[in-house]
Amino acid sequence: MFYPEVPDNANTRQSISQWLGYNHNLRIGDGEFYDCENLSSDNYPLISPRKKRPVLASLPDAVRGLLYTDGDLAYLSGGTLYLGSASYDLSSYMTDLESEQQLIKFGAYLLIFPLGLYFHTADRADYGSLGSAYTAPEGVTVTYMVCDETGNALDAADPDGYQRNVTASTTAPKEGMKEGDYWLNTYDGGLYVWDADASMWNVVLTTYVKIQVPNSQMNTRFQAGDAVHMNTSVPDLNTGSIIQYVGEDYLVVTGLMGDSVMRTQDTDSTWRLTIERKVPALNYVCVSANRVWGCYYGIVNGQQVNEIYASKLGDPKNWYCYEGLSSDAYAISLGSDGCFTGCIEYQGYPTFFKENAIYRIYGRYPSEYQLITTNCRGVQDGSYKSLAICGEYLLYKSVADVCIYDGSTPVSISNALGKGCLYYNAVSGACLNKYYISMRDAKGNATLFVYDMDYNLWHKEDSLFVEAFTYSVSGQMYGYAGNKVYGFGSTDNMAYLEQEVSEEYVKWYAITGEMGYEYPDYKYVNRLTLRAYLPIRSEIVLSISYDDGPWQEVGVLRGPGTVKSQSFSFCPTRCDHFRLKLEGHGDVRIYTLSRTLCAESEEP
Numbered sequence: 001m002f003y004p005e006v007p008d009n010a011n012t013r014q015s016i017s018q019w020l021g022y023n024h025n026l027r028i029g030d031g032e033f034y035d036c037e038n039l040s041s042d043n044y045p046l047i048s049p050r051k052k053r054p055v056l057a058s059l060p061d062a063v064r065g066l067l068y069t070d071g072d073l074a075y076l077s078g079g080t081l082y083l084g085s086a087s088y089d090l091s092s093y094m095t096d097l098e099s100e101q102q103l104i105k106f107g108a109y110l111l112i113f114p115l116g117l118y119f120h121t122a123d124r125a126d127y128g129s130l131g132s133a134y135t136a137p138e139g140v141t142v143t144y145m146v147c148d149e150t151g152n153a154l155d156a157a158d159p160d161g162y163q164r165n166v167t168a169s170t171t172a173p174k175e176g177m178k179e180g181d182y183w184l185n186t187y188d189g190g191l192y193v194w195d196a197d198a199s200m201w202n203v204v205l206t207t208y209v210k211i212q213v214p215n216s217q218m219n220t221r222f223q224a225g226d227a228v229h230m231n232t233s234v235p236d237l238n239t240g241s242i243i244q245y246v247g248e249d250y251l252v253v254t255g256l257m258g259d260s261v262m263r264t265q266d267t268d269s270t271w272r273l274t275i276e277r278k279v280p281a282l283n284y285v286c287v288s289a290n291r292v293w294g295c296y297y298g299i300v301n302g303q304q305v306n307e308i309y310a311s312k313l314g315d316p317k318n319w320y321c322y323e324g325l326s327s328d329a330y331a332i333s334l335g336s337d338g339c340f341t342g343c344i345e346y347q348g349y350p351t352f353f354k355e356n357a358i359y360r361i362y363g364r365y366p367s368e369y370q371l372i373t374t375n376c377r378g379v380q381d382g383s384y385k386s387l388a389i390c391g392e393y394l395l396y397k398s399v400a401d402v403c404i405y406d407g408s409t410p411v412s413i414s415n416a417l418g419k420g421c422l423y424y425n426a427v428s429g430a431c432l433n434k435y436y437i438s439m440r441d442a443k444g445n446a447t448l449f450v451y452d453m454d455y456n457l458w459h460k461e462d463s464l465f466v467e468a469f470t471y472s473v474s475g476q477m478y479g480y481a482g483n484k485v486y487g488f489g490s491t492d493n494m495a496y497l498e499q500e501v502s503e504e505y506v507k508w509y510a511i512t513g514e515m516g517y518e519y520p521d522y523k524y525v526n527r528l529t530l531r532a533y534l535p536i537r538s539e540i541v542l543s544i545s546y547d548d549g550p551w552q553e554v555g556v557l558r559g560p561g562t563v564k565s566q567s568f569s570f571c572p573t574r575c576d577h578f579r580l581k582l583e584g585h586g587d588v589r590i591y592t593l594s595r596t597l598c599a600e601s602e603e604p
Helices: none
Strands: 011-016 032-037 055-058 063-069 072-077 080-083 086-089 102-106 109-113 117-120 127-129 132-135 141-147 166-169 182-185 191-195 200-203 208-212 227-230 241-246 250-254 262-266 274-277 284-288 291-300 303-310 330-333 342-346 349-354 357-362 370-375 388-390 393-397 402-405 423-431 434-441 446-452 457-460 468-471 476-481 484-489 507-512 523-533 539-546 552-558 563-569 578-585 589-599
Touching: 032 457, 063 102, 063 109, 063 468, 063 476, 063 484, 072 102, 080 109, 102 284, 284 342, 284 349, 291 342, 303 349, 303 357, 342 393, 388 434, 393 423, 393 434, 423 468, 423 476, 434 476, 523 539, 523 552, 523 578, 552 563, 578 589
Parallel strands: 166 182, 388 423
Antiparallel strands: 011 589, 032 507, 055 484, 063 072, 072 080, 080 086, 102 109, 109 117, 117 127, 132 274, 141 208, 141 262, 182 191, 191 200, 208 250, 227 241, 227 274, 241 250, 284 291, 291 303, 303 330, 342 349, 349 357, 357 370, 388 393, 393 402, 423 434, 434 446, 446 457, 468 476, 476 484, 507 578, 523 563, 523 589, 539 552, 539 578
């Protein structure tokens, strides 16, 4: 005899088949995690852990800067620059061996700021300081002489053997002049040349002065085209003179002495000649349109500086070259207060940030440059390394959130990180449409997050504080923390041929939001069913927490090497709401999680 079947109308079954990443807010949807660790969106919509991070280098000193360039990984540690498998000692050019540095690529040059160093990646014997300085010793005679562009005296014989005359006086000579003779007007400082055909003195538009110091080896310190600052007795020469020619013990600059054709000056304990090619103090730098751009906010020589600079076109060694040419260096002072917080080239334009503004330079050359200011959320102070271009968009950390910027107005993308959760000192990198950002909270605890631009999903990895990121064209991310250089993401790069195994397997976990609020009554969780792929030696542990109580283990799955569906039945506990926790290790893939509920009365 068969009894009639009583329908179980109180039981409901719900499944999660799409996993939506990290969302650290009080009310979140099915498939989102209130907390997680070491998960990724690589196999979205499935749950899967991140890839292992090999250690590519362990160094005796902390890493100070990192850059991927021309197929090699370059990193600075102490006073040594490592480039691929080679290393180069740059300590003799450094004023300190510990401060953090920014490495950027400019053509074949690797530039290091704020130290102001360069390294030629094609000719690796060529490296040193971008700036250069010479100070004459005591007891030498410095000679200044009006000359031609190569340093020859004006009264030297011409190709026909004629010995030119040079006259220095307040009035022009009236007789005895021949073609090519010179007159230096000591009254107004002008230089004139005699035109025999027109019988008149014509002004010399460009005049040159030769500065000679015995045994100075000028040609090893400077080159033609350099703009130099000096402390000569000729004021016209001292600020930004352009070198036209360099000899072994002399250089030729544009300028005029005014009152004489030649003079000498002896060095002693009170005065010694100094010649310097200067590089300005720079907080942040970037490369755009064959120039190095930088910015600085602070005190220099007792003066407040709030400026944006650009180097001479194609020449990162010259920042004060002003000849009225399209290749000139460039500088502009800003009227807005506050320190700069970062800079980057975006959409072909140098882009600078303060916490409350974005500044962009438009134009192709100095006379055309135009500064456009947008008052909006800028980069948070201390988070300049959060600037990264992901796809076609610029992402960065502002004071309150993570922003995405397309050249118009920044928009927040970090609501999932939690309202009221503030982070600082953000460092980021982007590759293959993923944005990695490592930040510290108010207590100094570090967290590494990853934002997937394709799916608009956040995932939390772990507590590694990455101090800088870089990436290769093949899609490999690199970063350093302390004295170690790590690889992130893909593992098909040549840099992985020699690596230190840092993780046997990746441990991970995911905690759901609070479930059951959609039902007003108290309820039982009767059954949980998990479908997953588990490789050999992998594991998944499923736990449940009732009404914010302790975690209770429901069941364990171990790797059979296949996709498997497993139901877990357990002694139900009456509750108002509950949370689920998945944790384990190995390269698992979780497809679905189903839960069977039985709703009961409103009373506990």
